[in-house]
Amino acid sequence: MDDEVLKLYGYVIISTYRYKTVESLKEDVKTPTQISSETGIRSNHISKVLKELKEKGIAECINEDYKKGKLYRLTEVGNEIAKKI
Numbered sequence: 001m002d003d004e005v006l007k008l009y010g011y012v013i014i015s016t017y018r019y020k021t022v023e024s025l026k027e028d029v030k031t032p033t034q035i036s037s038e039t040g041i042r043s044n045h046i047s048k049v050l051k052e053l054k055e056k057g058i059a060e061c062i063n064e065d066y067k068k069g070k071l072y073r074l075t076e077v078g079n080e081i082a083k084k085i
Helices: 003-013 016-025 032-039 043-055 076-084
Strands: 059-061 072-074
Touching (some): 016 072, 043 059
């Protein structure tokens, strides 16, 4: 794991919400509602966390043009981080 990925790993693990969201996404593609149900984190918080993870290149939305039912997955970097969690 290079220094940039390690910095992102640190960014994820200092937040319980980011940690749980990455952990939830490491198994499969999911909607924010599924992540919320699985982690027990309110959906408005999940939306904020997913936005942050997208900005950092850790997660991505595969159907950005949808209003509802957006699907998220980890990027290659996100998967590296998830393996360490």
